[in-house]
Each structure stands twice: as structure tokens, then as C-alpha cells.
Amino acid sequence: MRYVVLAVAAVLIAVRVWRRRRRSPGVRVRPRSRLRWDLGGVVGLVAEREIRERFRSRVFKVGTAVILIVVAAGVVVPALRHGHRAHERVGVVGALSGPLRTSLVSAGSAVGVQLTLVPEASVASADADLEAASIDVAIVDARRLIVDRALPAGDTSGSALVARAISGAVSLQGGLEAAGIPPSRAAALAHPPPLPVTSLQPARSNGTARITALYGLILLYVLLSQYGTWIMMGVAEEKASRVVEVLLSTLRPPQLLAGKVIGIGTLALAQAVTIVAVAFALAAAVGSDLVRGAAPGELLAILAWLVLGYSFYCWVYAAGGALADRQEHVQTLAFPLQVPILFGYITSLTALGSSNPSTFIHVLGYLPPTAPFAMSVLVADGAATWWSFALSAALTVAATAGIARLAAGVYARAVLRTGRRVRVREVLFRPPA
Amino acid sequence: MTLSLENVCRRYGDVVALDHLSLSVPSGQVVGFLGPNGAGKTTAMRAVFGLVALDAGLVTWNGAPVGPEERRRFGYMPEERGLYPGMVVREQIEYLARLHGLGGTDAARATRSWLEQVGVADRAESKVESLSLGNQQRVQLAAALVHDPEVLVLDEPMSGLDPVGIDAVGEILTKQAAAGRGVLFSSHQLDLVEHLCESVAIIDHGRLVAEGRVDDLARAGSSRLVVRVEGDADGGWARGLTGVTVSGMDGGAVRLVLDHEASSQAVLEAAMRAGRVEQFGFERRRLSEVFREAVA
Known part of the structure; x- marks a missing residue:
């Protein structure tokens, strides 16, 4: 402003x-x-x-x-294209603890994607939904993920980022719980508050x-x-x-x-x-x-x-x-x-x-x-x-x-x-x- | 009130367009502005509106130099007509009226009135480019008149008009002069100028070569006589008279030009001796003759 x-x-x-x-008498102004x-x-x-x-x-x-x-x-x-990518559906087969659900949603937000968890009756139904593209990824018993098509290592697509984020969140949560840390405490450890950052110059x-x-x-x-x-x-x-x-x-x-x-x-x-x-x-x-x-x-x-x-x-x-x-x-x-x-x-x-x-x-x-x-x-x-x-x-x-x-x-x-x-x-x- | 050009000069390189030209347009008069092509008429008219910078001389209105404020009270019709082709006729005339200082209501009223007077009221809502050239000319005249100017300067206002249009424009100019306006217009239609104008100014190579009332110019110079004598075939009786020249025969009448040594009385007596005189009278010079003599 x-x-x-x-x-x-x-x-x-x-x-x-x-x-x-113009008003100055010393300046000659031609009519x-x-x-x-x-x-x-x-x-x-x-x-x-x-x-x-x-x-x-x-x-x-x-x-x-x-x-x-x-x-x-x-x-x-x-905006519409971005909006389409920003929303992904995750099929859930088997039980998923409340803290882990929270971790998943947080992991999605971290990569700019809003996740919706959809219950699946069985692995077979999750496979069918993946083939029909009604879900983007499925998580089975909080132990493994299923995607429709294999994700190459360098894939930076929205689906690949979500799959990796979910994978990381589930692994971390599972590892912390396996180490004897209560689920609610594990969720807090998985998503610690950010450190304060000071800068020498204003941000670009x-x-x-x-x-x-x-x-x-x-x-x-x-x-x-x-x-x-x-x-x-x-x-x-x-x-x-x-x-x-x-x-x-x-x-x-x-x-x-x-x-x-x-x-x-x-x-x-x-x-x-x-x-x-x-x-x-x-x-x-x-x-x-x-x-x-x-x-x-x-x-x-x-x-x-x-x-x-x-x-x-x-x-x-x-x-x-x-x-x-x-x-x-x-x-x-x-x-x-x-x-x-x-x-x-x-x-x-x-x-x-x-x-x-x-x-x-x-x-x-x-x-x-x-x-x-x-x-x-x-x-x-x-x-x-x-x-x-x-x-x-x-x-x-x-x-x-x-x-x-x-x-x-x-x-x-x-x-x-x-x-x-x-x-x-x-x-x-x-x-x- | 008089519009005057006083000793105006303008040169374009080696070409002298205006050479100490002076002329006046008094209120209430239609003044014909004559001259061969390239004589400087258009340059002089443009100088009135400041469209040509003068090397010397002045354009005055009632004795005072003409400035932008005075020009807003003048009406101008340039030789090369100028209107916005894509603009509606009524809006265009209203716009020009307002540029000359009329308010919105007055401009609308004057526009209606003038479009009726020049005969294009039925095309008021048409675009200019859709009108015939003759009708565009009428619109151009309305543009020059819409703000009720004190003096009109019209460059070839009749060119391109049909005889009915010429009569209509002539009538408008006469009425304007009768209402106290000064009118200066250029034309090559000398019969028309003779019919409409009280006075004329004739220029050649930027110089004034003749000026005055049309009647005075017609009577000036050598006297002309037309004499018809019964049985006369070639005007032989007039040959040999002192100071008399036979300029031609016209339907049995002989045309004579008398110089200052000749006596019309002596011519009459010679004609009576030759036979029965059926016609004897002085002939007025036509403006076209005055013009040709002036620019010769």
C-alpha cells in the first residue's frame, strides 16, 4: 500500500x-x-x-x-485441478487406532492433501475399490499399504507423496507403540511442535x-x-x-x-x-x-x-x-x-x-x-x-x-x-x- | 463587426502562399472568395482558425487579434470535409455544438433545428459513413452553423451538391447574412457567386488582385455596348469609329468595347445612319470576365 x-x-x-x-513570471509561456x-x-x-x-x-x-x-x-x-488433487480417499482394512487416524490426517495435511478414511470390509473389497479408483490407497491392519499401480522411487505425484507420508506415519506410530510408548504419547512424539525460527532479513x-x-x-x-x-x-x-x-x-x-x-x-x-x-x-x-x-x-x-x-x-x-x-x-x-x-x-x-x-x-x-x-x-x-x-x-x-x-x-x-x-x-x- | 485579414503572409519553402493579403468580411454580407487553384484561398481560410501559422500579418475581429475564444464564435467548413465516419449524425453535431460552448439542452435543440434546415433530419440517427456524399456535405454545413456563429468561413461549400442542394445552401447563406452574420465562402462556380454575393475578393498567387462590390466590378473598366441595326450582318458600320472595337456578333447584334476616347453618343449616331436601330444598350460585365481579367 x-x-x-x-x-x-x-x-x-x-x-x-x-x-x-507555469505561474512563475520568469517563465515564458507561449499562448x-x-x-x-x-x-x-x-x-x-x-x-x-x-x-x-x-x-x-x-x-x-x-x-x-x-x-x-x-x-x-x-x-x-x-484451482479446480488443485482441488481435485488436494483430496484423497484412504481405504482402511482392519482396526486403526484413534491416535493413528489423527497421525494419518496430519501426515496428509503436511503434504497439502486432505485425507478421508473409508472403511473397507476386506482386502478384496479394497482391491476392487482401488481398481475402480474410488479410493487412492488402502491401509491393511495398520501394517501395509496397497496402491493400484506401483510407485517409482522418484515419483513426486500427489498420490506418491500421500502414500509415502502415510507409510512414514504408520511406521513411526507402529515403532513407537512397539517400543512400549502409549498410543496417545506416540502420536504426540510423531508430530512434535515446530521450533521457533528467527531471521536476519525479511522473507521474500x-x-x-x-x-x-x-x-x-x-x-x-x-x-x-x-x-x-x-x-x-x-x-x-x-x-x-x-x-x-x-x-x-x-x-x-x-x-x-x-x-x-x-x-x-x-x-x-x-x-x-x-x-x-x-x-x-x-x-x-x-x-x-x-x-x-x-x-x-x-x-x-x-x-x-x-x-x-x-x-x-x-x-x-x-x-x-x-x-x-x-x-x-x-x-x-x-x-x-x-x-x-x-x-x-x-x-x-x-x-x-x-x-x-x-x-x-x-x-x-x-x-x-x-x-x-x-x-x-x-x-x-x-x-x-x-x-x-x-x-x-x-x-x-x-x-x-x-x-x-x-x-x-x-x-x-x-x-x-x-x-x-x-x-x-x-x-x-x-x-x- | 468585421473579420479582417491584415497583410497576412505565409511561405512554404519557395512557394508563396499568402503575399501581404488583406481582405474584410463585414457583418451582414456574403463575400465571395475567388481565385484559381493554388491561389491561397484555403491557406487564408485556415489562417483565420489558427490552423496555419502566419509568417506576418494579423487576423482580427472588430480590430482585435483573433484568439481561441473568438474562434469558438466562428463557423468553419473546411475544403476537405471532416466528420467522424462511425459516429451518429445527431451525436456528432451535438458534440461539435458543445465544443463551441453550448449547453447540453441548447446543443440538442440547435442540432434538431439545423438538421431539419439542411434537410437531413430523417438521417439524424444514422452513422455519417452511411450517408451519401451530398448528405454528408449537408451535415458538415450543419456542423458549421449549429452554434449560431457570428461569422461563417466556408471553403467550397457547394462542391458535390446537386442543384437543389446548391439552392438550399445558397438560401441558408443569404438568410445568415440577412440575420447580421458575415459570410466568407470560396467557390469556382462564378455564376453562383455573382448571384449570391454582394462583394467579392479575388486573389492570385496569394495576392489580392480585385476586391469590391460585384456591381462596381461589373461596371468598372471599358464600357460595353450591344447594338442591333436592321439588316446589319457583320457590324461593319461600327468599324473605324474612334476608340471602338467590335468584339463579336451575337444573333444579329454587334458587341462593342469602348475605350475612354470613344463616345456612346457617336456610336448611336453611326448606328442610326446605318439603319433602323432595334436595340441599343450598355452591357454589364459578367463576374467570370472580371475574374479572368483579374487573374490574367
Whole structure:
């Protein structure tokens, strides 16, 4: 949670500094670049149109449905499969003392499996049930086990782990009782209380936190790519249909651009929150590890990086769209912009599998184009300190301010140049058309 | 109230698009903006809306430089029409009205009214891309008018329209001027401009080459006479008169161009000597002739 608070604080400080600089009499402000953030005015109207039109589009509806189906499958299917393995039935032939029954259940829990003991009338009926797979293992007179298929020595399947755990528990209990120790005392000795453990450093995040980070990385990649492309296509559409000339006869370029990125960004955030909410509701319903492993702060950190990442990339995509003359140019122009996103995503995804993030990932965590992905992994691994998170967020905010200024200039110079594709060098740092 | 371009200049590399161009659009007048292709009409109109950065000169409204706030009270129809293809007509016009400062209710009311006036009310809920080009043009005109602008700048508003559409648009522009709005519109349909406009501005290579009331321009320059004399086949009686040139024959009437040395009275007397004079009158220059002379 503190990461989110820090990110919000960094954004607020940056906005205050920017506004103060604008008010400062020593700073020359060109009238053409002046932007009133009148969200209740024209910027709000542009944003409202973007949200309404995009929300109604088939692309949004189908895209959201597909993402939700994939997320639901990703949450529910593993939980159901895990749930199936987590419950095993043990056939019991002959007598089994109360303490031994307790030992068996405890041994099952130790390997993450809930055991149900099923009485069997005879060895023959236990064999029949094993063949019919209605029980997974049978214990005969607390002396031997029967399984349907032989278990190789290195088998780490759920059934093998259960069989070994039961075998160990029964042997230990039997040995202790044979040594003259009363059954209740033997059960206590077989399962002693754990020793207290102290540590020099805080624990790294557990595996389920990494699963949350994995979902977060996929969400970041899909949404940054999707909404970046939407901005690009939206700008290119306005340019190709020439409606931009009508709009800019009453709006200034920064107002039109701001309305567009705010509108599409709001929709992106709403979609991300919906996806996360649905994922967690489903996870809670089916008892998935996702809901047990994820801390709210970690999840909000991913959403914060979604906002920061979108803020950084949206301007670049808008400038890219202004360079296109036809919508067919968009794919060509989008590819180079996808490269840093793809690089950050794949590198971070790879790092998520390693137990100790490399120096390279730490470096990527401070570079604004890759920070949304790399810093999410570092947070999940417990390798990010509060100051490293704050520094990374501040660097991204500062880079966003620079990129926004540059991209708004390119947009203003390129969006009214029609008839051919505009080269970046024609509009970078040059006066408007 | 007057919209003025004052000495505006714009150069694209070696090409001079606007060369110290000055012109005015007073309220209550329809001003025709004429010029050959590439003369700079579209650049000048875009400059009014800040879509072209000027190298020099000013665009003013009532003497004060035009800024974003003033432009919100102007109406603009660009040469290359611009509407969102996939957006519903009514919502699009309402959206543009609100960008110009109208509230939600006023925008809806004005949209209904203007879609009726331009004749596309029955397609209000259709997407723009499903309309014919002519109807899209009408929607574009509604977009320029929906916020009740104080001045209208229309680049080729009639192109692509059928004769009925042209009449309807012409009537709307005339009504706008009668209501006190200034209207500047460009067109290559010179007969139409002559019919609709009180005054015109003709530019060539970015420079103003003729400007004024259509009547004044038609009367300016050499006098023209049309004379029909009974039995005259080739206008031979007029040849040799001082300062008179025979420009042609038209259905038995001779067309004469008189320079400043010629006397119409002397021409009449010569015609009476040649035979019975059936027709004698001054001819007004057509705007197309004024245009050709100006840009020659």
C-alpha cells in the first residue's frame, strides 16, 4: 500500500511543480501551448466522447469478454485441478487406532492433501475399490499399504507423496507403540511442535505473490499495448477523416490530445479494475491461491504501474498516430513503439521465474519504458525497497512530463499535414505548419 | 463587426502562399472568395482558425487579434470535409455544438433545428459513413452553423451538391447574412457567386488582385455596348469609329468595347445612319470576365 501512496505523492508533487512553473513570471509561456485542464469544459467533452464511442465499439466489448474469459479460465481451472488433487480417499482394512487416524490426517495435511478414511470390509473389497479408483490407497491392519499401480522411487505425484507420508506415519506410530510408548504419547512424539525460527532479513514473497505478479504483468502488457494502439488509431482516424481540422478550429492541440488520452486512459483503468475484481471474486469463490497469496498493496502497486505506464506511453502513441496519413500506416508505426513494451514484458516475465532478481532487472526497474514491468517483479520478489519504488515512480513521472511536451509538439506539427506520411525529423523541434 | 485579414503572409519553402493579403468580411454580407487553384484561398481560410501559422500579418475581429475564444464564435467548413465516419449524425453535431460552448439542452435543440434546415433530419440517427456524399456535405454545413456563429468561413461549400442542394445552401447563406452574420465562402462556380454575393475578393498567387462590390466590378473598366441595326450582318458600320472595337456578333447584334476616347453618343449616331436601330444598350460585365481579367 505504501508504494501506491508514494506514487500518488510523486504525481501530486510533479503537478504542483509544473503548475508553479507555469505561474512563475520568469517563465515564458507561449499562448499556443497553454492548456487549461478544464475537465468540466472542452477537455472533459473530448474525454467523454472517447469513453462513449470506445465503450460502444464491438472491439471493446469483444476484447473485454475475451480477456475476462481468459482470466476466469486462468483462475478457475488451476484451482479446480488443485482441488481435485488436494483430496484423497484412504481405504482402511482392519482396526486403526484413534491416535493413528489423527497421525494419518496430519501426515496428509503436511503434504497439502486432505485425507478421508473409508472403511473397507476386506482386502478384496479394497482391491476392487482401488481398481475402480474410488479410493487412492488402502491401509491393511495398520501394517501395509496397497496402491493400484506401483510407485517409482522418484515419483513426486500427489498420490506418491500421500502414500509415502502415510507409510512414514504408520511406521513411526507402529515403532513407537512397539517400543512400549502409549498410543496417545506416540502420536504426540510423531508430530512434535515446530521450533521457533528467527531471521536476519525479511522473507521474500511467496510463490502465490509471484502468481499475482504474473497476472499483473500480463494485464500490464495487454492493456498498455491495446490502449496505446487505440490512441494511435484514434489520432490517425481523426487525421485521415480530416475531422481534426474542424476540431482544431475551436480547440487547441493540447486540449484535444489531453481529452483523448484521459478518456481512453479512464476506460483502460476501468477495464483493468473490472478484470481484477472479477478475477478476485472468482478466486474467492473457488478458493484459488490468487486470493490467498496477494496482498492488496501489491495489487494496487500493479494498478499504479498501469497508470504510470499508460501515462508514459500514451503520448508517444499519440505522436505516432499524428505521423500516419492513413489508418493502414498505423501498424507500421506501432511496431517500433511495441518493442520496449515487449522487451520489458518478456525480460520481467523471465525474471519472475528466478529466485533472485538480477542487477539487469534492477536497472530496468529505473528506466521509464520498462519500469512498469520490472518494478512489478521486484515488488513481487520483495526485492524493492520503498525508496527504490519511489525513485522509479518519480523518474517515470519526470520522463512522462518530458515525453508529453515533446509528443504534444510533434502532434501539433504533424496532425494537420495530410497527403503523405510525415517523417519524425520533419516535425521534431520545428515550428508548426 | 468585421473579420479582417491584415497583410497576412505565409511561405512554404519557395512557394508563396499568402503575399501581404488583406481582405474584410463585414457583418451582414456574403463575400465571395475567388481565385484559381493554388491561389491561397484555403491557406487564408485556415489562417483565420489558427490552423496555419502566419509568417506576418494579423487576423482580427472588430480590430482585435483573433484568439481561441473568438474562434469558438466562428463557423468553419473546411475544403476537405471532416466528420467522424462511425459516429451518429445527431451525436456528432451535438458534440461539435458543445465544443463551441453550448449547453447540453441548447446543443440538442440547435442540432434538431439545423438538421431539419439542411434537410437531413430523417438521417439524424444514422452513422455519417452511411450517408451519401451530398448528405454528408449537408451535415458538415450543419456542423458549421449549429452554434449560431457570428461569422461563417466556408471553403467550397457547394462542391458535390446537386442543384437543389446548391439552392438550399445558397438560401441558408443569404438568410445568415440577412440575420447580421458575415459570410466568407470560396467557390469556382462564378455564376453562383455573382448571384449570391454582394462583394467579392479575388486573389492570385496569394495576392489580392480585385476586391469590391460585384456591381462596381461589373461596371468598372471599358464600357460595353450591344447594338442591333436592321439588316446589319457583320457590324461593319461600327468599324473605324474612334476608340471602338467590335468584339463579336451575337444573333444579329454587334458587341462593342469602348475605350475612354470613344463616345456612346457617336456610336448611336453611326448606328442610326446605318439603319433602323432595334436595340441599343450598355452591357454589364459578367463576374467570370472580371475574374479572368483579374487573374490574367
